[in-house]
Amino acid sequence: MSSDSSSLQSAAVIQEAVQSLRSGGLVAFPTETVYGLGADAKNPEAIKKVFAAKGRPSNHPLIVHIAAPDKFDQSQVDWVPVLAPWVRDLSEDALKLIHAFWPGPLTLVFKKDKSVPLEATGGQDTVAIRAPAHPLTQELLRKFKGGIVGPSANRFGKVSPTSAADVRYEFEEMLDLMILDGGDCDVGIESTIIDLSRDHPVLLRPGLITPGDILAKTGIKVYLPHEYAVLAGQSETPVVSGSLRAHYAPTTPLRLYASGRVLDALSEFPDIKSRVAVAVWDSDSSLGEDGHPSVHFEEVLVPSDSVSFASKLYRTLRDLDQQGWDLILLPEPPVGEEWDGVRDRLQRACFGSGPSSSSHANN
Numbered sequence: 001m002s003s004d005s006s007s008l009q010s011a012a013v014i015q016e017a018v019q020s021l022r023s024g025g026l027v028a029f030p031t032e033t034v035y036g037l038g039a040d041a042k043n044p045e046a047i048k049k050v051f052a053a054k055g056r057p058s059n060h061p062l063i064v065h066i067a068a069p070d071k072f073d074q075s076q077v078d079w080v081p082v083l084a085p086w087v088r089d090l091s092e093d094a095l096k097l098i099h100a101f102w103p104g105p106l107t108l109v110f111k112k113d114k115s116v117p118l119e120a121t122g123g124q125d126t127v128a129i130r131a132p133a134h135p136l137t138q139e140l141l142r143k144f145k146g147g148i149v150g151p152s153a154n155r156f157g158k159v160s161p162t163s164a165a166d167v168r169y170e171f172e173e174m175l176d177l178m179i180l181d182g183g184d185c186d187v188g189i190e191s192t193i194i195d196l197s198r199d200h201p202v203l204l205r206p207g208l209i210t211p212g213d214i215l216a217k218t219g220i221k222v223y224l225p226h227e228y229a230v231l232a233g234q235s236e237t238p239v240v241s242g243s244l245r246a247h248y249a250p251t252t253p254l255r256l257y258a259s260g261r262v263l264d265a266l267s268e269f270p271d272i273k274s275r276v277a278v279a280v281w282d283s284d285s286s287l288g289e290d291g292h293p294s295v296h297f298e299e300v301l302v303p304s305d306s307v308s309f310a311s312k313l314y315r316t317l318r319d320l321d322q323q324g325w326d327l328i329l330l331p332e333p334p335v336g337e338e339w340d341g342v343r344d345r346l347q348r349a350c351f352g353s354g355p356s357s358s359s360h361a362n363n
Ligand code: AMP
Pocket: 060, 061, 062, 063, 109, 121, 124, 126, 127, 128, 150, 151, 152, 190, 193, 204, 205, 240, 241, 242, 243
């Protein structure tokens, strides 16, 4: 995301996007996480177009994006009237989280107001909301004066887009799709999701903002799904409905390798002799392997800090996928909650990868 991106888009372009949303059309928009495919969150027919364009099953709920009030000091913002059209109860904890992290890459799940269409929530009584930080989209939301549903602007199950060009590539044949160009996404992976509709906050999807960050900034303890299940005496752990083992998947087979174990990962693919891309931490000088008699590796450097890695993750997967490798190997992320968001995306990307990735993704 470039900081002056909003000034690069003329007011006329934003106005055209607002008109398109008001008339039930789709507009792709930048956020600090990934690009979204937007529609008016209170227009069921427009929401249905989002599901159709993505090929997303209609029971997978969407996130509603809202404008952060235009105040210099966010701690002074009164969020209660902003959330009133969407949310039934706004707890003290919710307000603390909002003041600490909005606008930003944190999505909160609430009991929904009755005016929120079930099309946006996958038929559920809860709604997921966030205020994205990207200045261009903040301007769009303020001018639109409503909420915009925005799942990632990619075909269902595929790698999420982190540039306007990625969105164009995903929806090549939708020639009339309006795409607001806000540059490359900074965060690079989807928002952290916390469910506030239960008796305790539960982490539904890891992201840049971790439970540790939340505890440090607000004193609120966020439970991991398995911790919550124990607390609530449930045998089932809550999952983000619609979260799948296979997702974010490239067409090229993708595997993770444990430190120093490239050859083990390769042994799963005995027929592959060449065209193997192996990502290596930029803090390591090289693979440290003695090589392999018959397989030719090509090394690709990846950042060894979690924030930079996340920022480049989907870019790297897309680029490698388009370079025609037979196999992509990435290093297993280190242990630690700052890596949980990346680990989650990589595990799903591996599971869904390969030539039949679209059929996996629909399982
Ligand atoms: P995406 O739009 O692809 O980033 O996905 C949105 C994520 O938010 C999905 O994983 C949804 O399942 C999750 N989500 C949206 N609304 C809700 C909700 N009401 N309850 C639980 N998860 C939700």
